[in-house]
Amino acid sequence: MKNNNSAGLGFTVIANKLGYKKDDYKSAIDWLKSFDDGKYAYLDSTKGQDVLYYGARYFEKTADEKIFVDNDFMADLTVINPGKVGNEYIKTVGHYHGYVPGTVVAYPEIYEAITDGFEYLLQSEPDGDGAVDVIWVVTSAGDKVVMPPNYGHVSMNFSNKPAIEMDIQKRDNPNQSDYSLFKEKVGGALIRTSDGLKENVNYKIKSIKIVKPLEKPDWGIIKDKLLYNSFIESPEKFEWLLKPQNYMFDLDELFEDIEI
Numbered sequence: 001m002k003n004n005n006s007a008g009l010g011f012t013v014i015a016n017k018l019g020y021k022k023d024d025y026k027s028a029i030d031w032l033k034s035f036d037d038g039k040y041a042y043l044d045s046t047k048g049q050d051v052l053y054y055g056a057r058y059f060e061k062t063a064d065e066k067i068f069v070d071n072d073f074m075a076d077l078t079v080i081n082p083g084k085v086g087n088e089y090i091k092t093v094g095h096y097h098g099y100v101p102g103t104v105v106a107y108p109e110i111y112e113a114i115t116d117g118f119e120y121l122l123q124s125e126p127d128g129d130g131a132v133d134v135i136w137v138v139t140s141a142g143d144k145v146v147m148p149p150n151y152g153h154v155s156m157n158f159s160n161k162p163a164i165e166m167d168i169q170k171r172d173n174p175n176q177s178d179y180s181l182f183k184e185k186v187g188g189a190l191i192r193t194s195d196g197l198k199e200n201v202n203y204k205i206k207s208i209k210i211v212k213p214l215e216k217p218d219w220g221i222i223k224d225k226l227l228y229n230s231f232i233e234s235p236e237k238f239e240w241l242l243k244p245q246n247y248m249f250d251l252d253e254l255f256e257d258i259e260i
Helices: 035-041 062-071 180-184 227-233 235-241
Strands: 012-014 017-019 029-034 051-057 073-080 109-113 118-124 131-138 144-147 151-157 163-170 190-193 196-199 204-213 255-257
Touching: 017 051, 029 035, 035 051, 035 180, 062 073, 062 227, 062 235, 073 151, 073 227, 073 235, 109 227, 109 235, 118 144, 118 190, 144 204, 151 180, 163 227, 163 235, 227 235
Parallel strands: 131 204
Antiparallel strands: 012 017, 029 051, 051 073, 073 163, 109 144, 109 163, 118 131, 118 151, 190 196, 204 255
């Protein structure tokens, strides 16, 4: 199935695998998350299907790879299958990012919901009492979502077809990802089920905000323009991903409160 919203990226989605010409993406590395690998993040780990999600790391056109490498960025593509595990919609298992050396500021990340069907959980690092603040992000196709410094995050597909997203972050940043809290707490602080949003009983939650993402053109964030193309045209606009300690991440500039 060709995804029309991915014009110019040149891939297909067929049977738990990305289809693309290897010569066009020479550095791309295919991967997948099986049910057995990801079931620890579900409160009810009733088996739903063998593959939860899959994609390709370093999904950068061969002609563009030098731009990514020289500027210390990477692009990944992820496809989350439709369906549920128990009563919960299929999601990524969740993680936090490593810190910028010499600081306690974690590297941020940006995602594009290439298709409809995505909602995102953002949760702060636990405070001294083990409590977290939660941001629940509702999207439509083309939305870009900033994962701010020191927020763990989860992507989920609540639609009835594969949901496709792309992310850009510091190159090799996934090597520092920390999954331990999501393993310990059996997923994120808030989950999406057939009955709506539910709190994970293993967490203390201080606050919950329901939001939609906003554009921020000076950071390369434009709804109607592919994230990949924005980066290739102006990689300097994405410096905030490499040096977050030099930027203000005002949540009111990144998100707008909504009701669902």
